[in-house]
Amino acid sequence: xxxxxxxxxxxxxxxxxxxxxxxxxxxxxxxxxxxxxxxxxxxxxxxxxxxxxxxxxxxxxxxxxxxxxxxxxxxxxxxxxxxx
Numbered sequence: 228x229x230x231x232x233x234x235x236x237x238x239x240x241x242x243x244x245x246x247x248x249x250x251x252x253x254x255x256x257x258x259x260x261x262x263x264x265x266x267x268x269x270x271x272x273x274x275x276x277x278x279x280x281x282x283x284x285x286x287x288x289x290x291x292x293x294x295x296x297x298x299x300x301x302x303x304x305x306x307x308x309x310x311x
Contacts (some may be wrong), residue, residue, distance in 0.1 A: 237261050243276035 230240050242260055246267055249256055253271075257264040270276070291299065 238266065238270075240276045243270045243273075246270045247273070247276070 232239065237260060246256055246260070247270060251259075253264050253267045256267045260267075
């Protein structure tokens with residue numbers, strides 16, 4: 228999966244992997260990569276170099292009950308087909 232970075236990103240998948248493989252001290256790695264020592268500790272403790280998910284754990288509708296949503300889907304599909 229391609230990694231999307233902003234202009235000033237210092238923490239890439241490659242750097243995270245190097246942190247996880249390295250035996251150097253936290254302070255040394257922090258200075259080498261220009262990141263906070265807490266960040267080095269965090270990535271050392273993780274098993275993967277992927278970011279954690281920040282969104283909701285389960286998608287849910289706040290406006291419709293599951294029964295109403297099940298009834299609305301066929302109506303929307305029919306409406307879409309008619310507009311084409």
